[in-house]
Amino acid sequence: METSAFILKLACPDRPGIVAAVSHFLLHAGCTIVEAQQFEDPTEKRFFMRVVFAGAGGEVEPARLRAAFEPVAAQFAMQWSLTRQGEHKKVLILVSKFDHCLVDLIYRARIGELPIDITAVVSNHGAENYRHIDFGGLPFHHLPVTKETKPAQERRILELVEETGADLVVLARYMQVLSAELSAGLARRCINIHHSFLPGFKGAKPYHQAHERGVKLIGATAHYVTDDLDEGPIIEQDVERISHYDSPENLVRKGRDIERRVLARAVRYHVTDRVLLNGHRTVVFPD
C-alpha cells in the first residue's frame, strides 16, 4: 500500500559528513526520518544508506525533492534513488518447464504480500504447459528459442520489457542462458533463482550434482543476472538439511520450497529498495 513516506537509497565513497548532510537536507525539506540503516565497507571504503522519511506537515513533492537533493548527491558522488514507499514495481517474469516459483510469485502479488504488478509472463514453452495455473488475466507470451532463433527471441523479450514498462525481470526458473547483449540490457534489473547454494553446483542440474557429491545441505540462491553464468551479485540464499535417504527426486522436491522462499525474499528486498550493489556483491538492509 502506497504511503506518504519515501525511501532514499544511496551509495558513495566513504567520508565524514554524509549522514549529517542527508539529515540536514531532510530537516530543511521539512521531513522527518522514520527509519535509517547504514553500512560502511572498510575494504571498498564505500558508504551505503537507506532512509525512510515523511513530510513533517504537508505533502512531499518527490520530483521537487529529487531536484533539491541533486547538489548534495553530486557533492558526495552518490549513486542514489528516491521512491515512494509502497509504490508497486512492474515485474516481467520469465519461466521454463518448472513453474513453482512463477505460481508462488503470482500468489504473493495477488494477496498483496509483494508490492509488484506482474506485467507479463514469458516462456520458451507453450501455454499448454501451464493450464493448471490461474493467471488471472496476466498476459502470457510463448517465445520458443533455438540456437538459431535466440537473437530474435531475445530482442522480443527486451521489446516486451520496454513495452510493458517493467522495472524488474525475474528469471523464475528460466532455463536459457541470456546472451551478453540481453544481460547488459537488463543490468541491475534482472534477478535469477539458482537452484543451489552458490558457489556450489553451478549449471543446469545442481540437484544431481549435489546428490552425486553426497552433500548434507542443499540450498538456493537469488542473484542479479550478469553475463557470467551463476556469478551475479547475490541478494539472498537459504539452505535445508538433507541426508543419505534423499534421492535426487527428493532433493528436487525439497529444493522447490527453498527456491520459492529465497526468490520471494529477494524480489521483496529489491522492490522495497533494500538492495544496493557493492561491486560484485550486495548490501541488503533487512526488514
Ligand SMILES: Nc1nc2c(c(=O)[nH]1)N[C@@H](CN(C=O)c1ccc(C(=O)N[C@@H](CCC(=O)O)C(=O)O)cc1)CN2
Ligand atoms: N546470462 C545469464 N543467463 C542466465 C543465468 C545467469 O546467471 N546469467 N542464470 C540462468 C539460470 N540457470 C541457473 O540458475 C541456468 C539455466 C540454464 C543453464 C543451461 O545450461 N541451459 C542450457 C539449456 C538447458 C535447457 O534447455 O534445459 C543452455 O542454455 O544451453 C544453466 C544455468 C538463466 N540464464
